[in-house]
Amino acid sequence: MTIRAGAVEPVTRRTAHHTGYDEHAVTVPRSGDRALIAVPSGATPSAVAYYLHGRTGDERSIDDRAGMRDGLLDAGYVVASPYLHGDRWGNRSAQDAVVALDAWVSRRWPVTRRFLIGESMGGHAAANAVRLREVPWDGAVFIAPSLSLRAVWERGEHGRDTVRDAFDLSADGHDLEPKTENWDAVRHRPGDYVGVPIRVYASREDEVANIAGVTGPWVEMIRRGSDSVEFVEVSGPHVSEDHFRAAEIVEFFGTIR
Numbered sequence: 615m616t617i618r619a620g621a622v623e624p625v626t627r628r629t630a631h632h633t634g635y636d637e638h639a640v641t642v643p644r645s646g647d648r649a650l651i652a653v654p655s656g657a658t659p660s661a662v663a664y665y666l667h668g669r670t671g672d673e674r675s676i677d678d679r680a681g682m683r684d685g686l687l688d689a690g691y692v693v694a695s696p697y698l699h700g701d702r703w704g705n706r707s708a709q710d711a712v713v714a715l716d717a718w719v720s721r722r723w724p725v726t727r728r729f730l731i732g733e734s735m736g737g738h739a740a741a742n743a744v745r746l747r748e749v750p751w752d753g754a755v756f757i758a759p760s761l762s763l764r765a766v767w768e769r770g771e772h773g774r775d776t777v778r779d780a781f782d783l784s785a786d787g788h789d790l791e792p793k794t795e796n797w798d799a800v801r802h803r804p805g806d807y808v809g810v811p812i813r814v815y816a817s818r819e820d821e822v823a824n825i826a827g828v829t830g831p832w833v834e835m836i837r838r839g840s841d842s843v844e845f846v847e848v849s850g851p852h853v854s855e856d857h858f859r860a861a862e863i864v865e866f867f868g869t870i871r
Contacts, residue, residue, distance in 0.1 A: 629684035645714035666736030685860025701776035704739030804839020
């Protein structure tokens with residue numbers, strides 16, 4: 615474990631509700647990936663929530679979601695945020711980072727329940743983590759998820775470059791479909807998600823989540839194989855504040871046994 619430069623002990627902080635927690639900045643030896651981990655002080659946590667960041671984010675993006683992080687900490691969760699090797703769209707290297715971090719966390723805290731929270735690109739990474747089952751996930755929340763790699767490619771801008779790099783595509787993207795066949799969430803099978811309760815938060819104002827063209831059809835596709843996916847419509851643009859409903863997320867995870 616590599617602690618934040620200049621610190622001998624983890625940094626101790628408090629949530630808005632005055633729950634003390636220890637913050638660890640680490641480099642996970644098995645993956646070489648950075649992560650930020652928050653652990654309630656003086657507690658013996660039995661559950662961990664992994665937050666998977668959006669495009670252009672990193673492990674410290676969880677600080678921008680302080681309300682959600684604090685709500686989970688107040689409820690006794692370990693909150694772990696990996697870097698995922700950057701903008702990798704949940705590809706093999708990103709999944710290896712999640713698996714390695716969970717193994718590292720599990721050796722240090724007695725967690726028996728594991729949850730995923732994926733934001734935007736992180737929603738795509740979370741979908742693939744559920745599909746692969748390399749960690750025994752108990753539940754997942756997708757926030758303004760970006761679930762179609764074709765849609766990212768067609769939007770252009772920097773997102774296209776990150777998809778190209780993540781999956782080693784040609785410059786014109788003619789090989790996008792074959793190279794992402796198993797990784798593109800909109801092309802997963804309903805059975806990939808059976809047994810893992812999922813809640814999706816998305817807004818009709820959000821062109822990235824695209825309820826009409828991407829997220830809505832994806833939810834309906836998953837429901838053909840499982841009745842454990844919920845959809846919650848929120849308001850505002852992409853990843854607006856209304857997407858991050860800490861109390862609801864804590865309650866949702868709490869209902870999963």
